[in-house]
Amino acid sequence: MTGLRTLVRAGAHTLAQAGIASADVDALALAAHVLRVETSEVRRRMVLGGDLPTGFEDAYAAQLAERARRVPLQHLTGRAHFRRITLAVGPGVFVPRPETEVLVGLALAEIDRLTGLGREVGEGGGGIRLVDLCAGSGAIAFAVKDERPDTAVRALELSDEALAWARHNRALLDLDVELVQGDATLPCFADWAGTVDVVTVNPPYIPADATPIEVEVRDHDPGLALYGGGGDGLAIAVRIAGVAASMLRPGGLLLMEHAESQGGSLPAALTSAGAWTEVGDHLDLCARPRVTSARTASRGRLMDAD
Ligand SMILES: C[S@@+](CC[C@H](N)C(=O)[O-])C[C@H]1O[C@@H](n2cnc3c(N)ncnc32)[C@H](O)[C@@H]1O
Structure with missing residues (x-):
């Protein structure tokens, strides 16, 4: 199974290619959204590794695809700070x-x-x-x-x-x-x-x-x-x-x-x-x-x- 660090980095690359200036931040935020944790926890898991929940990879890919077609990040996460x-x-x-x-x-x-x-x-x-x-x-x-x-x-x-x-x-x-x-x-x-x-x-x-x-x-x-x-x-x-x-x-x-x-x-x-x-x-x-x-x-x- 591909690790979280690799998936988030690849996600950021996908978003950057779609012309999104905040690709790194958005890739992290979407991972946090799918995992239902804060971005600080995603960063921690990216360093420490560990198993990902079943279905994470597909769910994350679907969110990245939506963001790549320029659906606002906040519409995907449902939240605006x-x-x-x-x-x-x-x-x-x-x-x-x-x-x-x-x-x-x-x-x-x-x-x-x-x-x-x-x-x-x-x-x-x-x-x-x-x-x-x-x-x-x-x-x-x-x-x-x-x-x-x-x-x-x-x-x-x-x-x-x-x-x-x-x-x-x-x-x-x-x-x-x-x-x-x-x-x-x-x-x-x-x-x-x-x-x-x-x-x-x-x-x-x-x-x-x-x-x-x-x-x-x-x-x-x-x-x-x-x-x-x-x-x-x-x-x-x-x-x-x-x-x-x-x-x-x-x-x-x-x-x-x-x-x-x-x-x-x-x-x-x-x-x-x-x-x-x-x-x-x-x-x-x-x-x-x-x-x-x-x-x-x-x-x-x-x-x-x-
Ligand atoms: C730029 S948004 C600002 C929303 C919010 N105050 C913010 O800062 O995020 C402008 C808002 O004004 C509303 N609006 C537009 N014309 C209006 C009017 N004549 N009377 C009241 N609200 C109006 C729009 O529906 C929209 O929600």
Whole structure:
């Protein structure tokens, strides 16, 4: 019988030949998935050797073949890791990306800033309020709730399928986040109007004529999650920003993810909309512009400590 080390190395070679940049990592992750262990355990068994379960070789070959035809790794394993949580994902929902973790970090920093200013948290739901629009799997909303459990978190998603994944994840993670189906370009969460501290959004933002090169994205992420409308891909994002402005309290913070190419155009669009101050942009871990931040005009300097 062929050993695990040989099989994983051959698997990585197969994936590399299929043009997959992360071939080594993916070959390891698929072996872990088939063996139902963590990747650290696969590495251990690759060094120590030992018998493989009956059927492993065939099952692993089948997974590698699917990955080689560019089915996303996360659809095969059914899992996506995001900050401290693991989300269930599959067809019908956008796979959360590492760059979105930066947006979550900015949201947590704002929650910590408000907490430092003495804002009460967790009292009858009357504490710091965050709304996540375009929730998808729930990655942003659940990561915030996981890391700052006293924050009151609500999330909105349009797609039936994505919302079903988000509900499934809420049950798996056992997090108290309100999930609502709706269109983020229209007013929502009316009972929180003008009171929200942070709105997070990772909207669809790809221009209609800029079909993604990556097969995994083009063929497997839902179109509703990708294409943002308008020549620059920002039509939906700008409409959502308008909704966010009416939801936020004075001095409240909008954090919106965008494409690398939109680090100038999205801040410019928000600035010209007039509702925003302190418009800025933030880099991801690869130093690419990926998140625009903006505040609603404050009634006064003391507003941040309301
Ligand atoms: C890029 S994905 C982001 C998903 C998730 N927030 C994340 O970061 O992984 C965009 C999501 O927005 C949803 N969406 C698109 N248009 C929407 C709209 N008008 N209102 C609400 N959700 C929308 C899509 O279904 C998709 O789940």
